[in-house]
Structures are given as C-alpha cells and as structure tokens.
Amino acid sequence: MWTWFHRLASPPTFYRLADRLVPWLGLLAAGLLGYGIFGGLLLAPADYQQGDAFRIIYVHVPAAALSLSVYVLMAAAGAVAVIWRIKLAECVLVAAAPIGASFTALALVTGMLWGKPMWGAYWVWDARLTSELILLFLYAGVIGLNQAIEEPRAAARACGLLALIGVINVPIVHYSVEWWNSLHQGSTILKLGRPNMSADMARPLYAALLGTYCFFGVALLRRVQNELLLRERGTAWVKEQLRSAHV
Amino acid sequence: MSSSFWNMGGYAVYVWGSYGLAAAVLAWNLLAPRLRRHDILKELSAEE
Numbered sequence: 355m356w357t358w359f360h361r362l363a364s365p366p367t368f369y370r371l372a373d374r375l376v377p378w379l380g381l382l383a384a385g386l387l388g389y390g391i392f393g394g395l396l397l398a399p400a401d402y403q404q405g406d407a408f409r410i411i412y413v414h415v416p417a418a419a420l421s422l423s424v425y426v427l428m429a430a431a432g433a434v435a436v437i438w439r440i441k442l443a444e445c446v447l448v449a450a451a452p453i454g455a456s457f458t459a460l461a462l463v464t465g466m467l468w469g470k471p472m473w474g475a476y477w478v479w480d481a482r483l484t485s486e487l488i489l490l491f492l493y494a495g496v497i498g499l500n501q502a503i504e505e506p507r508a509a510a511r512a513c514g515l516l517a518l519i520g521v522i523n524v525p526i527v528h529y530s531v532e533w534w535n536s537l538h539q540g541s542t543i544l545k546l547g548r549p550n551m552s553a554d555m556a557r558p559l560y561a562a563l564l565g566t567y568c569f570f571g572v573a574l575l576r577r578v579q580n581e582l583l584l585r586e587r588g589t590a591w592v593k594e595q596l597r598s599a600h601v
Numbered sequence: 602m603s604s605s606f607w608n609m610g611g612y613a614v615y616v617w618g619s620y621g622l623a624a625a626v627l628a629w630n631l632l633a634p635r636l637r638r639h640d641i642l643k644e645l646s647a648e649e
Contacts, residue, residue: 406610413623460626464619576634583641
C-alpha cells in the first residue's frame with residue numbers, strides 16, 4: 355500500500371498517469387455537462403414559483419458545491435505538504451487555488467443573477483453570501499501568497515498553512531443556512547430520501563454536478579502537470595517530456 | 602428555436618447571463634493551463 359502510494363506520488367509516474375486520465379475525464383465531463391445543460395434548459399419544466407429563473411440552479415449549485423470541495427482538497431493537500439513535504443501535494447495545493455477561485459466567483463455572480471429577480475437585490479449581507487465571499491478571499495490569499503514567495507517549496511508550505519486555517523470557513527458556508535436566518539434557500543438535493551425536486555428537474559442537476567467535478571479533474575491534472583514540469587526542471591523525465599513535445 | 606425559449610419567461614438576462622459566465626469560466630480553466638504549458642515548455646527548452 356505504502357510503496358504503491360509512494361510510486362503514485364513520484365512526479366514522473368503521476369505526470370504520465372495524468373496524461374492517460376485527462377481524455378477520459380474530459381469525455382465524461384463533456385457528456386455529463388452536455389446532458390445537464392440540455393436537460394436543465396429544455397427538459398426540466400419551469401418551476402411553479404420561480405418560473406424559468408430557477409434554471410440558474412444548473413450552473414449555480416455545481417459551482418458552489420465545487421467551490422467548497424476544492425477548498426477541502428486544497429487544505430488536505432496543504433496538510434500533507436506541511437507535514438510530509440511531498441512535492442505532489444504542493445503541486446495539487448497551488449494548482450487547485452485558481453480553479454477554486456474561479457468557481458467561487460461563478461457561484462457568487464450566478465447567485466447574484468438569481469437573487470436580483472427572486473429577492474429584488476443582487477446582494478444582501480446574509481450569512482451564506484458573506485461566508486462564500488470570504489471563501490473567495492481565502493482563495494485569493496493562497497494565490498497571492500504563492501506568487502509573493504520566490505522559492506516554490508517555501509511558498510507552497512506557507513500556502514498550506516493558510517489553506518488549513520481557512521478551512522474553518524467551509525462548514526460555516528455549508529451550515530450557514532441552518533445556523534442563521536438566511537434569505538438563501540436551504541439545500542434542495544442533498545436531503546436523502548426526501549427529494550424536494552421532481553426527477554425531470556433533479557436528473558440534469560446531478561449530471562451537471564458530476565460533470566463539473568470531472569471538469570475540475572481535467573483542469574487540476576493539467577495544472578499539476580505544469581507545476582511538476584517547473585519543479586522538476588533539469589531531471590531526466592522532464593527532458594524526455596521536452597523532447598517528445600517538440601518545442 | 603422558439604422565441605419563448607430565448608425569452609426564458611422574462612428572465613433571459615439572468616439565465617443566459619449565468620450560462621454565459623459559466624461557459625467563460627470553463628473556457629478559461631481549459632485555456633489558461635494550456636497557454637502556461639506552452640510558456641513552460643519554451644522556457645525549459647531554452648535552458649537546455
């Protein structure tokens with residue numbers, strides 16, 4: 355088990371594994387997102403209260419769910435990077451931050467575009483919205499810190515610590531709608547056994563969610579590959595990659 | 602496509618705005634690492 359783990363964490367092994375995984379993940383992402391968007395826009399009936407505005411859910415919920423998951427992954431990679439100083443974990447940590455930030459921004463803006471017609475305001479200083487905005491700042495902090503420190507390994511360890519401290523915010527975002535009186539509606543789909551949505555509405559949402567996670571896989575692996583090339587410059591396997599890339 | 606589809610029950614700006622931004626975020630997440638890879642490969646080849 356441990357030897358297997360060590361092999362997987364070795365930069366050349368992981369780099370090649372990523373090359374093999376990306377096409378399949380990409381295909382899955384394209385299929386699931388394609389069905390999710392088609393189903394969300396055309397197959398799902400309009401909501402009886404929100405009309406067609408509810409269709410924003412098919413981009414808003416996957417983006418928001420991913421924004422939290424990516425942060426947890428980043429904090430976990432941060433812990434591994436700080437404690438065991440594994441290079442691959444450092445790469446995952448710094449690679450995840452910009453992707454997470456972009457989906458956090460998407461969740462916030464699509465939430466505003468949903469809030470305006472439903473609540474009458476783009477923004478309210480409500481617990482859910484405010485804690486999600488703090489999540490965006492936490493991502494920005496990790497990105498900024500990584501750029502500010504010259505030495506990449508020291509930068510990654512500092513980012514790991516910051517990511518770990520910020521992970522406190524994740525349960526706050528998640529439970530904010532239960533802990534405080536919030537304008538934001540509660541969870542629609544994560545209530546096992548008590549579905550609040552018809553299957554026509556829910557199926558595309560599950561597809562869009564899964565598709566978004568597969569897409570994240572592609573984006574993350576590509577960015578991790580870039581980090582590995584940079585950190586392993588001069589080694590035999592990177593030279594081999596350079597030769598096969600014909601630059 | 603019927604005009605009611607594009608009209609989205611009067612919520613066209615909000616619905617299409619959301620989907621448009623999502624498309625932009627996906628495109629950026631595909632393009633940014635690709636461009637970066639190109640730069641890295643060029644930089645590392647120059648070092649050789």
